[in-house]
Amino acid sequence: MIYIFDTSSFRVFGNYFPQRFPTIWDSINALVTDGKLISVREVYNELNEGGNKPFLLEWTKENRKIFLTPTQEEMIFVREIFLLKHFQNLVSQKQRLKGSPVADPFIIASAKVKNGCVVTEETFKPNAAKIPNICEHFKIDYTNVEGFMEKERWEF
Numbered sequence: 223m224i225y226i227f228d229t230s231s232f233r234v235f236g237n238y239f240p241q242r243f244p245t246i247w248d249s250i251n252a253l254v255t256d257g258k259l260i261s262v263r264e265v266y267n268e269l270n271e272g273g274n275k276p277f278l279l280e281w282t283k284e285n286r287k288i289f290l291t292p293t294q295e296e297m298i299f300v301r302e303i304f305l306l307k308h309f310q311n312l313v314s315q316k317q318r319l320k321g322s323p324v325a326d327p328f329i330i331a332s333a334k335v336k337n338g339c340v341v342t343e344e345t346f347k348p349n350a351a352k353i354p355n356i357c358e359h360f361k362i363d364y365t366n367v368e369g370f371m372e373k374e375r376w377e378f
Contacts, residue, residue: 224338225253225370226329227261228353229268231341234367236278245378253374260288262332264325271323296331303327303356311351326353333362339373340364 240247253259266289269282282289292300303309304327313324330353333340343366346354357364365373 223258223373224336225259225341226333226338227259227265228329228340228342229265229325230343231367232265232269232278233274234343236275240277249376254285254288260290262325262328263289263291264323264328265289267323268325290332292328292331293335295335296328299331299334300327303330309351309356312356329353330356330362334360341367341370
């Protein structure tokens with residue numbers, strides 16, 4: 223299973239200080255080494271906009287290789303998402319005006335093309351343009367950090 227991480231889920235791991243929770247970070251790093259934990263370039267950009275713990279930013283820089291640039295196939299799927307008018311709200315007007323990084327469509331596209339599982343802290347909300355809603359519409363697997371840990375059978 224390949225996991226494609228959203229910014230919100232990386233921020234959850236920001237609560238697990240490596241010196242206090244080394245086993246969690248060893249497990250995360252093992253998945254990175256095995257190519258089973260990846261993300262997208264826009265998540266890297268969102269994480270580096272600020273408000274994150276220094277150790278998490280350092281980890282993202284050390285693991286820059288997991289934050290992938292979208293492939294042509296993924297870009298075609300991003301277009302497919304936005305062809306549905308309702309899902310165009312995935313990118314807010316504020317984000318468009320500010321030119322802020324927007325990772326969500328790329329995370330979803332990466333999971334679709336790689337047959338992976340999106341890991342996000344967003345929750346399904348009826349009639350919303352949220353990651354879980356779009357994943358359900360396109361039959362893409364998704365979970366949150368707790369579900370990810372359960373899928374990996376992690377216990378600490």
